[in-house]
Amino acid sequence: MSRTAPLLLLLLLIDPPVFGAVDVSGPAEFKGEHGEEVKDDLWLSGAQEMQGLAQLSWEYMQDLQCWLWPEKCEDKKNHMEWSWRSFGWDSLNLLTDWYAKVLESGDFTRNSINNNLTGLQWDLERRVHGQHLAVRQILTSLERFLHENNQQKTLVLSFHGWTGTGKNLAARIITENLYQDGQRSPCTRVFIPQLHFPHPSHVEAYKVQLRKQIEVVSSACAQPLFVFDEADKLPAALLQSLFPLLHPEETQDARSIFIFLSGVGASMINEVALNFWRAGRHRQEITLDDIDRPLRAEISQSKDQSLTHQLWIKDLISEFVPFLPLERCHVKLCAKDAIEARGLAYSERALESVIQELVFVPKEEKIFSAQGCKQVAQRINFMKL
Template sequence: MGQSVLLPCLGLACSLLLLLGGSEGLGSRGENWGPQEEDQGAAAEGGPWGRARYEALKKHFGAVGALSKQYWQLLACKVWQEGCEEEQEEDESSPRPGWSLPLVGQDYLEILSAWYCSFGKCCETGDCRVVNNITGLELDLSGQLHGQHLAKEVVVRAVQGFLQSPRPEKALVLSFHGWSGTGKNFVARMVASHLYRDGLKSECVRMFISLFHFPHHNYVDSYKVQLKKQISETIQLCKQSLFIFDEAEKLHFGLLDAIKPFMARYDNKGQVDYRRSIFLFLSNIGGNTINEVALDFWRAGRAREEISLEFLEQQLRLELLEPADQALDNFLQVEGCLSAR
């Protein structure tokens, strides 16, 4: 094991030494060596080891050491995402030296970073499991999801705004409504595949199907304990977690109560910070209402793109207020219900 660890370290050290090559490297005759008059004066004072030559050499080695330190800081920031803020503050507060990173050294830095990232852990998000490809999500929704203008607009806007928020107050909750086969699962899979490297297979993503994972109402208490544990463990494992609940209208109200605390405003009392989590609820409730609204617009000669989220949400709320669905309505305290019809 010692050799397997030592060899990469030796390779890293050699690569860092290569970074020093450039127009202002150790063997160059640039300004860092000092003017020629100092060399001549040093020779007059006592040969090559005169005082002036010693000071010039000392200054140069100091510059080389500082250059190596800067290369290392850049590498650590680029590969491990560590020390970037400190480095930026230090650069702003301290004066810059009379040299800069040579282009050859920058090329070596890119090569070294790519080499390390081929087997190591380094990502722009700080977590290689998370990719957050909003551009790809928007393109795929536009190109592959047809007849769903509300989902295209609201999903991208909601997810992008949530991810760009430095400190969200609570988790993101979205609900997709419509009949089976209208695209709810398709959109959920698309969100997972563009936010996580492994999509639905990612350890950051958990999908629950009501009748499959929670089939017996007699075991609701046991389900509640298991569900809370799974959500907490997933969030501890992955700060940005995605939870998908299919057939949400069939969830027992006891399970809904178990999920509520994870979607409420963060009170900073618990040990798990769930504000970066995303919850998607897929429900067949509202399918009839959505179809009726679309049919009414078609009869009136109006395009379905004229259906607004506000108008559709009002109609959905009326159906959700029915006794059989009231528990789900009280549970889905979200900014808007998304139609997947």
């Protein structure tokens, strides 16, 4: 029996008569002070949608009962994607199918999109430390995509940089400011290779599920956003189902945003930053041109079949967003943020203690944190402040 079986069995504990008695008629009508008919839309705001949801859920409950115990079911409703012979993938298909119908039955993504570009700029500049290039590129790309009246319906951002430099943080800040519920919004999905696509032998099943999830979100939301963490570790075979989804015609009426986080080109980005430091130049002097051209050259000459290389060949990447390696001052700011997030007061001594626990490279100069700010929060958990 699959892992989702206990969840499905719990659904059966709901008392069927409660849903069977649902009245799915329209809003109630009554007489006003002067005898006119008035629809009680204010009092029943959302009631009809909830009634429809309850009725839909009860219908699927009946289907599920027939699915589990076909010998007790006289009228088998066989959904197109369900199989009565197996219980593994079909339980996931059932839940996915029900979820899709729920989204179609009402506007559950209404008021979910904020597109707060002012808040986005404030959060990026305040929380993503040492990344003037990434912050500028993200703001420019999203503002152009969201505001300009053009035919571009798919924005593909490719984040590149060393681990711990802020790629995940920037992606999370984007979702927090574009959507009311951030990464919990029904308009957003985050995919992690090790979590969502762990077994190479299941790639064919992953391809079907990935395409279906993206299509469901895109059909229900006018502005879906998909984040692929560690995109360079995605199974190569999975790319075949991913590429068509990046074309505007595949997103129907939606304006989709795809963000890929990758370590491809990180060594080249670090080399540029190191050369500036050795030349006595400030990192703020580094421009996008200083990194964009070498980064594209490295990706185009890559001999592997990474996602970034394939996206570049097919000209599907809208913007490359580089993340520079972090210096000691940036790691201190990360430590300060982590301490304040716990509601604690920080001191210079505490910040220095965090720095002393980290590894800095190159071996001679020891300028950049080898893992950026990735281990800062964990270090603070074991410190006495």
